[in-house]
Each structure stands twice: as structure tokens, then as C-alpha cells.
Amino acid sequence: MKRIVIADDHEVVRSGLRAIVQLRSDWIVCGEACDGEQALAMAVETRPDILIADYSMPVMNGLEVSRRLGAMHMCVEVLILTMHESEELLTEAILAGVRGFLFKSDAKEHLLSAIDALLERRPYFTGVLLEKLLRNYQINKQNRSSVLLTSREQSVVQLIAEGHTNKSIGCILKLSVKTVETHRAAAMRKLGMSSTAELVRYAIRKKLVEP
Structure with a gap:
């Protein structure tokens, strides 16, 4: 079976x-x-x-x-x-x-x-x-691999877009708040973004969350 x-x-x-x-x-x-x-x-x-x-x-x-x-x-x-x-x-x-x-x-x-x-x-x-x-x-x-976020960065971005705080993201992913902040900063740097609102729009555009 x-x-x-x-x-x-x-x-x-x-x-x-x-x-x-x-x-x-x-x-x-x-x-x-x-x-x-x-x-x-x-x-x-x-x-x-x-x-x-x-x-x-x-x-x-x-x-x-x-x-x-x-x-x-x-x-x-x-x-x-x-x-x-x-x-x-x-x-x-x-x-x-x-x-x-x-x-x-x-x-x-x-x-x-x-x-x-x-x-x-x-x-x-x-x-x-x-x-x-x-x-x-x-x-x-070549171009794609340079733009892709790591799996952990993508998870952090998804959870940010779902409205979670850094502390709750850390609990879900079993990471320290400092590590969550590091992944968040890395994702924003790779994507050329400077605000949470931009991350949310990115997550919606990439279908990580539903609008």
C-alpha cells in the first residue's frame, strides 16, 4: 500500500x-x-x-x-x-x-x-x-543563479510578508533574532530593496504569499 x-x-x-x-x-x-x-x-x-x-x-x-x-x-x-x-x-x-x-x-x-x-x-x-x-x-x-535568494532567505521573506515579527520568524525557523535579521538584510541587499513594503510586494509577485 x-x-x-x-x-x-x-x-x-x-x-x-x-x-x-x-x-x-x-x-x-x-x-x-x-x-x-x-x-x-x-x-x-x-x-x-x-x-x-x-x-x-x-x-x-x-x-x-x-x-x-x-x-x-x-x-x-x-x-x-x-x-x-x-x-x-x-x-x-x-x-x-x-x-x-x-x-x-x-x-x-x-x-x-x-x-x-x-x-x-x-x-x-x-x-x-x-x-x-x-x-x-x-x-x-548564470544570471538566474546570481539573483536567486537562498532557501533560508526566501523563507524569511515569505514569513515577513505573512506579517511575522523577527522574533516569531526565529521561533518558526529555529534561528536567533540576529540570524533572522542577517538573512533579512541579505535578501534586501540582493533584491536592491530598502523597505518591508518592497519585500511584501516581491513575495506577492513571486507567489510566495497570496495577495
Whole structure:
């Protein structure tokens, strides 16, 4: 029996995904989560074969959850679902160790195939984005890598945009306030920004949070 965790901050989406997964008698939904922190804890607790995770989740997005699982050397395949068609998002997903990437609008038709592929240790990416990535990745690699925030900087920016203080960010990420301030300053320097409002707009533009 293959075990699957579903993480999305909308209950109706989780219900729809669960209904599709349960079409297969040899699969079981062993847990659900409504934010990234819960998703990570659920994955650690239940040791699923597959984690289906929304990209835009509170506290930690799906990519940060994937990074954390990779750092813990957990054998969990992550399937990221998103509403946004973005070549940059797909690039960030690959860098985060994600091997499955699917539009929510395609889930009804392609979710089972995506899970099957990941269970067989094969990647599964939405075709239109993969085509763009293969065409442009080598050309843009140098410039892209110099602009990307580190995973920790991205997490700090997301939490700032969600309204957390430096102290609460430190508690969530298990960092000192000084370290949070260092990551915040580094992110602002890389992005050429000087205010929290600019960071919030960046987070919205990059789909780290919903407006």
C-alpha cells in the first residue's frame, strides 16, 4: 500500500485531491496538512511515499518543505501543485529537489499519472513549462543563479510578508533574532530593496504569499 500526504491550505482542494487518489485501491491518504509546517511534521511522522504539496502555503511553501525533507535525507517524492505558469518557479522547484510539478487545473487528468511516475522514481513535469525550461535554462543559468535568494532567505521573506515579527520568524525557523535579521538584510541587499513594503510586494509577485 502506497502512502500519500496531501498539503494545501484550502480544504476543498484537499478533498478533491483525496477523491482522485482514492480511485486507486493500492494507495492511501495517510495525512493532510493546511500549511508547510504541518506538511513537514506530517511527512516526518507518517513517512509517506509521496507528498502532494501546494506551492503557495502559509509558513513554509511547498519548495521549502521539499528542501527540508532533502536536508533530512527522507525518501519522500514531492509533487508540487500550482496555479501559476512560471518558468522561474519550475527552475526553483528543480533546485529544491522537486521531481514532480503539476498545474492544479491539470490535476484531475494528470494527478494519477504524476504519482505513478514518482513512485517509479521518474520525474513528472507539466509539459509547457518543461519545454520552456529546456529552451531557456542554459542561456539564463548564470544570471538566474546570481539573483536567486537562498532557501533560508526566501523563507524569511515569505514569513515577513505573512506579517511575522523577527522574533516569531526565529521561533518558526529555529534561528536567533540576529540570524533572522542577517538573512533579512541579505535578501534586501540582493533584491536592491530598502523597505518591508518592497519585500511584501516581491513575495506577492513571486507567489510566495497570496495577495
